Amino acid sequence: MTMTRTADEVARIGDEIYERDVRAQVEAEHQGEIVAIDIDSGCWGLGKNILEARERLDVALPEVNDVFLVRVGEKVIHRFGGRSPRGQQ
Template sequence: MVLRQLRYSKEEFARRGDEIYESQVRPQVEAGNYGKIVAIDIETGAWEMDTDEINASKGLETHYPDAQIWFVRVGSRYVRRFGAGRIYKLIRAI
């Protein structure tokens, strides 16, 4: 496994990733791809989409081995959700 040196602060990384997604990627992928993962190289603007982070990043790294990758789930503000939301619904149902 290759460990990359991050070249940006967390804030700059997120800003660039969100900006590229909103302006360049989202208009191309939003229809019919809900829930898929987009991996974006925040330096080149190149991106790959797949059903999970690993496959999306592998596709991007094939062309850009040193990519600085930002992940976005199509149709969601979150790539992953943490918390008790689902557990609370199960308990309420019982």
């Protein structure tokens, strides 16, 4: 599997597909789960983690190149670092 687009292109197209075609179908009942979207076909897989979502997408489309991953109800999949509690540095 090789990406054929830049990461920025994959993110932009994937976000458009998610907002237009996927979000309404998953948001109510799948908060926190992962969606893997093939940005060429719009086909997607849903799973409790990245591996499960990709496996479900790969069953439908084994030759996927550019995949966008999103956590339902979140802007990011993982957060790194943290924030100090209010008033502490």
